[in-house]
Amino acid sequence: MRIHVDSDKCEGHNRCYSIVPELFDVDDYGYATAAGDGVVPKELEDKARLAVDNCPEYAITISED
Numbered sequence: 001m002r003i004h005v006d007s008d009k010c011e012g013h014n015r016c017y018s019i020v021p022e023l024f025d026v027d028d029y030g031y032a033t034a035a036g037d038g039v040v041p042k043e044l045e046d047k048a049r050l051a052v053d054n055c056p057e058y059a060i061t062i063s064e065d
């Protein structure tokens, strides 16, 4: 599983980072990017889905690669 953040949609609410800081990096303005290469460790998959569901801009997607 891998997460992706669409930077055109992200509005910097920072919710994703609050939910699972291991999977996101945020800049000084709160805009998020996937941490590292975006690969989600098995034990964080549920939290990754939670972050997707809680992004108000629908900016986070998951792929199964």
Ligand code: SF4
Pocket: 005, 009, 010, 011, 012, 013, 014, 015, 016, 017, 030, 031, 032, 054, 055, 056, 057, 058, 059, 060
């Ligand atoms: S929750 Fe969504 S809009 Fe907010 S920082 Fe994360 S990716 Fe961006």
